[in-house]
Amino acid sequence: xxxxxxxxxxxxxxxxxxxxxxxxxxxxxxxxxxxxxxxxxxxxxxxxxxxxxxxxxxxxxxxxxxxxxxxxxxxxxxxxxxxxxxxxxxxxxxxxxxxxxxxxxxxxxxxxxxxxxxxxxxxxxxxxxxxxxxxxxxxxxxxxxxxxxxxxxxxxxxxxxxxxxxxxxxxxxxxxxxxxxxxxxxxxxxxxxxxxxxxxxxxxxxxxxxxxxxxxxxx
Amino acid sequence: xxxxxxxxxxxxxxxxxxxxxxxxxxxxxxxxxxxxxxxxxxxxxxxxxxxxxxxxxxxxxxxxxxxxxxxxxxxxxxxxxxxxxxxxxxxxxxxxxxxxxxxxxxxxxxxxxxxxxxxxxxxxxxxxxxxxx
Numbered sequence: 001x002x003x004x005x006x007x008x009x010x011x012x013x014x015x016x017x018x019x020x021x022x023x024x025x026x027x028x029x030x031x032x033x034x035x036x037x038x039x040x041x042x043x044x045x046x047x048x049x050x051x052x053x054x055x056x057x058x059x060x061x062x063x064x065x066x067x068x069x070x071x072x073x074x075x076x077x078x079x080x081x082x083x084x085x086x087x088x089x090x091x092x093x094x095x096x097x098x099x100x101x102x103x104x105x106x107x108x109x110x111x112x113x114x115x116x117x118x119x120x121x122x123x124x125x126x127x128x129x130x131x132x133x134x135x136x137x138x139x140x141x142x143x144x145x146x147x148x149x150x151x152x153x154x155x156x157x158x159x160x161x162x163x164x165x166x167x168x169x170x171x172x173x174x175x176x177x178x179x180x181x182x183x184x185x186x187x188x189x190x191x192x193x194x195x196x197x198x199x200x201x202x203x204x205x206x207x208x209x210x211x212x213x214x215x216x217x218x219x
Numbered sequence: 220x221x222x223x224x225x226x227x228x229x230x231x232x233x234x235x236x237x238x239x240x241x242x243x244x245x246x247x248x249x250x251x252x253x254x255x256x257x258x259x260x261x262x263x264x265x266x267x268x269x270x271x272x273x274x275x276x277x278x279x280x281x282x283x284x285x286x287x288x289x290x291x292x293x294x295x296x297x298x299x300x301x302x303x304x305x306x307x308x309x310x311x312x313x314x315x316x317x318x319x320x321x322x323x324x325x326x327x328x329x330x331x332x333x334x335x336x337x338x339x340x341x342x343x344x345x346x347x348x349x350x351x352x
Contacts, residue, residue: 057228129223130220
């Protein structure tokens with residue numbers, strides 16, 4: 001039963017719409033589990049579900065290239081990076097009771113208020129707007145590639161330079177501890193770095209590592 | 220397809236990410252929530268690009284750029300988190316109070332807070348040495 005004859009109504013959803021809503025519900029549930037679960041590794045795995053669901057949504061919106069890039073970059077590399085980060089920071093495997101901070105009620109209130117405001121505005125603004133998914137596919141690989149390398153070449157190249165800078169920066173940040181002993185040999189620096197490394201001594205390996213670094217610096 | 224579906228989904232995902240950023244304590248979980256927020260923006264860009272039938276494909280190009288920037292952000296963010304973890308032995312955001320002003324009327328401080336509060340001069344010198352190196 002159509003509400004209006006001019007455009008499709010809410011009451012006659014197409015198959016694409018039903019699929020979109022179902023996948024959207026799964027994506028939203030996975031996202032909520034990502035931010036509420038107390039097991040850190042499970043949060044990363046639920047993030048995989050949420051990002052994969054978003055890739056399906058891109059496919060339903062006929063943006064196939066974006067969908068595969070999403071799968072490659074997010075599910076393939078970002079989540080693996082996050083898992084490595086969890087591993088390298090010695091994240092507990094089981095349930096960690098202090099995964100949420102004390103300001104959780106405030107965060108919940110802010111999120112609920114923001115969600116209510118955003119959903120109200122968006123629904124009010126786009127209540128009578130429909131996407132025409134028929135006709136020429138808007139997001140095929142051919143169309144995306146042509147526009148990217150015809151109209152967006154300069155931002156594309158600038159972004160590649162930025163990505164290179166970010167990679168170099170990440171490498172420099174990560175290998176600071178091994179690069180420092182070769183450059184600073186003053187005893188004042190030695191005591192300074194040993195003192196700075198001491199608060200990390202709660203893990204047990206901290207003092208020995210600091211002592212090893214100090215010993216390496218004196219060599 | 221009704222445009223409200225992707226728009227509402229993007230808004231809800233953004234708010235879920237907002238909640239995660241505000242409520243989580245582990246820095247890596249905060250980074251995950253930031254990824255959720257960026258993905259909500261991507262969904263909006265794609266949906267409006269398909270709706271407007273943009274001849275420049277601006278929405279999809281910007282989505283690709285956002286994904287690239289998110290990858291760079293996650294790499295740099297994880298490097299910083301690892302550096303903080305190496306220095307402090309913890310990646311909890313609540314405990315990184317080295318730059319906070321000591322509140323006179325504050326309650327009993329955790330035992331490691333005092334030792335961290337004693338560090339900043341040395342840590343500052345260390346950062347300076349790192350910047351000049």
